[in-house]
Amino acid sequence: MRGFRPAGRDTLGLIGLGILLAAVACALLAPWIAPFEPTAINLPARMRPPFWLEGGSVAHLLGTDNLGRDMLSRVIFGARISLAVGAAAVVVGAAIGSSIGIIAGYFSGWVDLILSVVINAQLSFPFTLLAIFLLATLGGGFWPVVLVLALGTWVNYARVVRGQVMSVKNQDYVHAAVSVGVPTTRLLRTTVLPNTVSPIIVVASFSMAQAILTEAALSFLGVGVDGSNPSWGTMLNDGRAFLQTAWWLTAMPGIAIALTVLGGNLCGDWLQDRFNPKVGG
Amino acid sequence: MLRFLARRLAMALVVLLIVSFTTFVVGHLTGDPVDLIAPENASREAKEDLREHLGLNKPLMVQYGSYVWRALQGDLGFSFVQQAAVSGLIAERLPATLQLALTGFVLSILIAVPLGIFIALNRNTLWDFIATSLAMIGQSAPNFWIGLMLIALFAVQLRLLPVSGYGGVSYIILPAITIALQSAARLTRLMRASMLEVLNADYVRTARSKGLRERSVLWVHSFRNAMIPVVTMAGLELAELIGGAFITETIFAWPGVGRLAVNAVYQRDFPLVQGVVLFAAAAFVVINFLVDLLYVVIDPRVKLS
Amino acid sequence: MSGALLDIADLTVRFQRRGRTIHAVRGLSLRIQPGEVVGLVGESGSGKSVAVMAAARLLDEKLARIEATRLDLDGRPVLDMTRRQLEALRGPVVSYIFQDPLSSLNPVLTVGRQLSEGLRRHRGLSRADARAAALDLLGQVGIPAPELRVAQYPHQASGGMRQRMMIAMALALRPKLLIADEPTTALDVTVQADIIRLVQRIQAEIGMAMIWVTHDLALLARVAGRILVMYGGRIVEDAPSAQLYAAPAHPYTRGLLDSTSRFDVPFRDQQPIPGNPPDPSQVLNACAFEPRCPRATDICRAQLPPLEADATGRSVACFHPLEGGS
Numbered sequence: 001m002r003g004f005r006p007a008g009r010d011t012l013g014l015i016g017l018g019i020l021l022a023a024v025a026c027a028l029l030a031p032w033i034a035p036f037e038p039t040a041i042n043l044p045a046r047m048r049p050p051f052w053l054e055g056g057s058v059a060h061l062l063g064t065d066n067l068g069r070d071m072l073s074r075v076i077f078g079a080r081i082s083l084a085v086g087a088a089a090v091v092v093g094a095a096i097g098s099s100i101g102i103i104a105g106y107f108s109g110w111v112d113l114i115l116s117v118v119i120n121a122q123l124s125f126p127f128t129l130l131a132i133f134l135l136a137t138l139g140g141g142f143w144p145v146v147l148v149l150a151l152g153t154w155v156n157y158a159r160v161v162r163g164q165v166m167s168v169k170n171q172d173y174v175h176a177a178v179s180v181g182v183p184t185t186r187l188l189r190t191t192v193l194p195n196t197v198s199p200i201i202v203v204a205s206f207s208m209a210q211a212i213l214t215e216a217a218l219s220f221l222g223v224g225v226d227g228s229n230p231s232w233g234t235m236l237n238d239g240r241a242f243l244q245t246a247w248w249l250t251a252m253p254g255i256a257i258a259l260t261v262l263g264g265n266l267c268g269d270w271l272q273d274r275f276n277p278k279v280g281g
Numbered sequence: 282m283l284r285f286l287a288r289r290l291a292m293a294l295v296v297l298l299i300v301s302f303t304t305f306v307v308g309h310l311t312g313d314p315v316d317l318i319a320p321e322n323a324s325r326e327a328k329e330d331l332r333e334h335l336g337l338n339k340p341l342m343v344q345y346g347s348y349v350w351r352a353l354q355g356d357l358g359f360s361f362v363q364q365a366a367v368s369g370l371i372a373e374r375l376p377a378t379l380q381l382a383l384t385g386f387v388l389s390i391l392i393a394v395p396l397g398i399f400i401a402l403n404r405n406t407l408w409d410f411i412a413t414s415l416a417m418i419g420q421s422a423p424n425f426w427i428g429l430m431l432i433a434l435f436a437v438q439l440r441l442l443p444v445s446g447y448g449g450v451s452y453i454i455l456p457a458i459t460i461a462l463q464s465a466a467r468l469t470r471l472m473r474a475s476m477l478e479v480l481n482a483d484y485v486r487t488a489r490s491k492g493l494r495e496r497s498v499l500w501v502h503s504f505r506n507a508m509i510p511v512v513t514m515a516g517l518e519l520a521e522l523i524g525g526a527f528i529t530e531t532i533f534a535w536p537g538v539g540r541l542a543v544n545a546v547y548q549r550d551f552p553l554v555q556g557v558v559l560f561a562a563a564a565f566v567v568i569n570f571l572v573d574l575l576y577v578v579i580d581p582r583v584k585l586s
Numbered sequence: 587m588s589g590a591l592l593d594i595a596d597l598t599v600r601f602q603r604r605g606r607t608i609h610a611v612r613g614l615s616l617r618i619q620p621g622e623v624v625g626l627v628g629e630s631g632s633g634k635s636v637a638v639m640a641a642a643r644l645l646d647e648k649l650a651r652i653e654a655t656r657l658d659l660d661g662r663p664v665l666d667m668t669r670r671q672l673e674a675l676r677g678p679v680v681s682y683i684f685q686d687p688l689s690s691l692n693p694v695l696t697v698g699r700q701l702s703e704g705l706r707r708h709r710g711l712s713r714a715d716a717r718a719a720a721l722d723l724l725g726q727v728g729i730p731a732p733e734l735r736v737a738q739y740p741h742q743a744s745g746g747m748r749q750r751m752m753i754a755m756a757l758a759l760r761p762k763l764l765i766a767d768e769p770t771t772a773l774d775v776t777v778q779a780d781i782i783r784l785v786q787r788i789q790a791e792i793g794m795a796m797i798w799v800t801h802d803l804a805l806l807a808r809v810a811g812r813i814l815v816m817y818g819g820r821i822v823e824d825a826p827s828a829q830l831y832a833a834p835a836h837p838y839t840r841g842l843l844d845s846t847s848r849f850d851v852p853f854r855d856q857q858p859i860p861g862n863p864p865d866p867s868q869v870l871n872a873c874a875f876e877p878r879c880p881r882a883t884d885i886c887r888a889q890l891p892p893l894e895a896d897a898t899g900r901s902v903a904c905f906h907p908l909e910g911g912s
Contacts, residue, residue: 121296129527129542129561130303133554136546137307209421216423217528221543236426240532244444247433254426262421405648481646483689490644490684491704491755492677495669501703505694581739582693 013270019263023256027079034073035059039228042068047246063248065239071248074235075256081231082212082260085142089149089211090204096150097157098200102188104158105165116162119155127152128217135223142225149214153207160199168195198275202268209264216257232257282577289573293566300562301352304555305345357556362548367556371538377447378537381530382522384453385460390515392465397472397511398504404477412469419466425528428459432532445534456533460526464518472511479507509580516572523568524561591763591795592618592641592680595656598819599633599640601649608866610636610650612819612874615893620762623789623796625810625827627803627842631863633819634799638765642680643672660762677708681756683785685768687748691740697724697751698736704758723754727784746777753785760792767799782809803842807831815839818864818874821893825900835900835907838875873905881906 026033046068049056056063062071104115131148138144168174174191212232218224219233220240230238232253239249323331332338336347351358357367400409419427435455436444442451479485480503488502527539534540538557545553577583599611611633618624628634639645640652643664657664660679667675684690692700701723702716711719717736724732727750740748749769756764766785770778786809789796798810806813806827813830815823815838823836834840841859861878864870873879876886885905893903 117292117295118299121292121299129524129558130300132527132543132546133304133558134307136549136554137310137551213421213423217425220423220425221528221531221546223546233423236423236429240429243429243433244437247430247437250426250429250433254423254430257426258418258422261423262418265417265421483684483686484692486644487682487684487690487752487755488692490642490676490682491707491758492673492675493703493707494673497703497707501695502692506692509694580694582741 010270012266013273016263016266016268016270019259020267023079023083023260023263026076027083030077030080034070034076035061036070036073038069038074038077040069040073044068047242049246050248050252062252063246065249066242066246071252074230075232075252077229078232078235078253078256079260081225081229082215082233082257085145085149085215085225085231086208086211088142088146089153089215090208092146093150093153093207093211094157094200094204097154098161098196100154101158101161102165102192102196105162106169106184106188106192108166112162115158119158119162122155128214131214131218132221132223135218140218140223140226145215145218145225148218149211152214153210156203156207157200160203161196164196164199165192168192198271202271202275205264205268205271209261209268212257212261212264282583285583286573286577289570293570296566297559297562298349301349301559302345304558305348308551308555309341352559357559358552360545360550360553360556362545362550363553367553370541370553371556371560374536374538374541377535378523378526378530378539381453381456381460381535381537382519382526384457385464385526386515386519386522388457388461389464389468389518392461393468393472394508394511396465397469398476398507400469401473401476401480402499404473409473413473416466416469419462420470424459424463425532427462428456428529428532431455431459445532447534447536452533456526456529456535459529459533460522464522468511468514468518471514472507475510476503476507479503482506505579509576512575512579513572516568516575520565520568524564589619590617590658591620591622591660592616592797593656593658594637594641594654597637597640597652597654597657599636599645599653600651602651603649606867609819609869610866611640612870614816614820616814616821616824618763618795618797621793621795623798623809623811625798625800625806625813626816627800627806627813628816629801629863631866632816633866634816635767637816637819638682638767638797638799641765642676642682643667644676644682674708677704677761678759679761680763680765681759681761683749683752683756683764683766683769686772687745687752688740688772690752691748693739693741695739696736697738697740697743700740701736701751701755701758704755708759719758720754723758724751726788727751727754727757729754745773746780749773749777749781750784753781753788757788757792761794763795763797764789765797765799768801769798770805771800785809815842818870819866820874820903821901822875822903823901824893825902829898829900833908835902835909836875836904837879837881837906837908840908841878873903881908 042064045060045064046066048060048064048068050063050071051058051061053063060070060072062075064070065074100115104112104119131152134148134151135144168191174187177187177191215224215231216233216236219231220237222237224233225231226234235253236250236257239246239253242249329338336344339347348358355368357371359365360367360370363370396412400406400412403409432444432455435442442455446452482503484506485498485502488498493502524538526537527543529535530537530539531543538560542554542557545551545557594617595615597611597614598609601608601610614633614637616624626634626638636645636650640650641657641659641664643652645652652665654665659675662671662675664672664675691697698717698720701720702711702713705711705716705719706713720736721732724735729735729747729750735743735747735751740751743751749772753769764785769785770781773781782805785796798806800806803813810827813823813825813827814821815830815836817838823830823834823839825835830839831843834843838859845859859878864874864877871890872888873882873886873891876882879886883906889905891903891905893901895901
């Protein structure tokens with residue numbers, strides 16, 4: 001047992017990146033790699049278990065659902081919705097959070113005080129219930145879900161960006177640039193932005209994982225993205241009714257979510273380690 | 282210390298104000314409450330009377346003020362769907378929620394603290410690798426999905442435990458494990474990291490240089506210091522369990538506040554949802570404040586700064 | 587045999603870090619007699635702290651690999667000791683003062699607790715007796731109002747006071763050997779002299795042996811009878827202080843003296859030795875100082891110079907030592 005060396009940070013990070021890339025490939029290439037149409041109903045072949053169980057077949061590797069639709073194809077197509085929601089939430093959240101973080105960090109004073117109160121307030125509040133409330137009252141759909149998810153993650157960006165801006169702002173070359181009259185916007189673009197890229201990437205990686213998890217929870221509760229193409233969370237909700245007879249309807253989309261989120265978390269850990277090396281155990 | 286606590290208290294109030302204002306505004310976006318309450322064939326005049334009676338014709342800020350004032354007195358509004366006071370409905374469900382949350386919380390602490398310390402002391406062994414990998418996976422899988430899989434395995438396949446519902450001890454096992462696993466995954470990783478950091482600290486080296494027994498080095502000089510960040514995180518976890526175990530409560534048909542809220546969402550019972558959100562925020566704020574008080578006890582640096 | 591209190595021969599310490607091996611100490615030998623005050627000097631990264639930490643096996647042995655042909659403290663082989671034996675050694679035989687008193691004191695325990703726990707552990711004192719002893723110790727190191735201080739936490743004291751507490755702690759059991767690792771580096775200049783005088787006074791009172799670890803040769807001139815110069819994980823020169831200052835034999839010692847002890851030259855005009863210290867991840871088969879040495883020849887690049895004693899009691903590890911104070 002002694003002297004056992006677990007896989008290095010880099011290995012784990014690359015595994016995470018590999019998982020994420022595989023998920024993205026599934027999403028992009030779904031029509032070509034999925035063996036069936038995800039919506040093709042085939043009642044004679046309904047409720048088939050995965051291939052390794054009795055009654056399963058190689059034609060439907062992960063089994064079929066209550067309408068005989070192929071689970072593997074549905075999981076592959078589900079990646080499209082889940083990843084699209086996650087990616088859009090990251091982009092929107094990063095845009096909102098970084099802008100606010102830059103403003104808070106750069107202008108200090110009252111603006112900064114108000115924003116840090118808001119940031120702290122949101123960090124100390126359970127967000128999902130509020131998200132359900134908002135979506136239930138205002139209606140679901142792709143963009144509402146994305147907006148709500150962005151609303152839940154922007155503070156993370158705002159916090160790190162604010163910190164970076166504050167530290168960059170006090171460096172000599174920035175003082176020098178201000179004193180010779182370089183415009184503020186240009187300063188922000190040339191000195192602050194490059195320094196905030198790596199923390200934003202780290203936060204984005206974790207937020208992507210977080211967004212996919214939250215989207216699954218929202219869809220599971222029926223306030224998520226609606227559409228003919230179900231996300232993994234919607235599939236979990238659909239499968240739940242058959243938990244007693246066909247557990248794989250619930251298991252497969254859950255595994256897809258867990259793997260993708262794991263990929264995001266591993267990537268995030270790895271990038272954080274790379275950008276901010278700290279001697280660890 | 283007083284300054285620290287005063288600042289935290291001010292923050293708590295700000296959080297409650299922001300949350301109450303958000304829920305208030307969103308509540309107003311959902312439509313005219315008068316339409317919900319009044320009979321469909323009510324005359325225009327009758328509606329106006331009702332509006333005036335409920336104070337809905339006053340300016341928005343005045344309405345918000347009286348909403349906050351009533352909330353402070355424990356009146357969180359009236360559920361027209363259930364025909365009952367929101368605070369009464371919450372109070373009715375609170376014992377079940379506390380029962381589940383506290384069971385899950387204790388379970389997660391009992392897993393996370395010893396396990397985190399053990400793998401920190403045995404870092405880079407196979408045990409460490411297995412435990413940290415499991416924690417990583419536990420953090421990545423949707424918690425309610427883990428709950429569903431536990432049902433499929435222990436209730437459906439093995440028939441050891443009931444699928445869902447509320448009753449004897451057997452009913453609480455699966456939901457408590459479900460919420461404990463998620464929180465234990467986070468806390469174990471934090472406990473490990475915190476313990477490793479403390480074990481590398483200069484003062485631990487000093488303790489060893491004095492010839493103290495390894496036992497004292499661990500429990501007197503490391504454990505308490507390593508617990509400081511864990512206590513904060515554990516407080517957040519508990520608050521989240523009390524205010525936010527709604528999906529777990531839903532899938533296990535556990536008659537708690539969370540399930541109440543989810544059902545209220547489905548029934549578009551907005552005053553009830555609004556009330557639960559505010560309750561969850563209050564629970565969060567109160568527990569965080571209690572954690573801050575606990576902090577003063579375990580970290581003397583806070584007391585005196 | 588030798589009667590030495592600390593007797594180290596051919597000590598090596600290696601760390602495994604991110605798949606690389608760091609050679610922190612590469613074959614160090616030294617002897618300290620009872621009651622002797624010795625200075626150990628070197629640049630940061632020369633391995634001096636690691637070497638003195640290894641003497642009581644205070645390094646994390648999951649990361650550090652310690653080997654030596656001899657490592658005896660008080661006549662007993664440290665490397666063969668069980669954990670229990672090591673614990674009994676630390677405190678009564680050898681104790682330490684570390685560089686940063688703030689991080690070296692536990693922030694969540696009172697000063698009294700940290701002072702008395704060693705006494706209770708090793709002497710079996712009762713709580714009340716240990717407290718009385720702690721008060722006494724605080725008084726000895728010149729801390730005013732000890733009754734107040736024992737109930738306080740380290741962060742409530744100033745840097746100088748904290749280092750006095752650290753010293754009181756290290757002296758609680760009247761050790762035979764005190765190792766002070768850069769004890770004044772983290773302190774204000776005005777406080778440094780007080781702390782040095784305090785340690786000197788107590789050393790004279792107890793008559794214990796002492797190792798001052800520092801990068802500051804000027805400091806050692808005042809406190810140490812003998813000075814060991816460390817470079818690249820080895821001792822390169824070992825000489826009585828007066829002799830070393832008057833006539834350094836190793837070119838590195840010469841360089842150190844030139845760069846640090848010129849009181850007549852403003853600090854910013856002082857010349858550090860050109861070049862960089864050796865890469866600790868490389869295995870060395872030659873003189874570690876050769877790349878920076880003005881006197882280097884082919885033999886310096888081919889062999890490791892042994893540490894050899896001359897007739898005057900000075901040892902130097904150099905093929906081309908400076909002769910007679912040149």
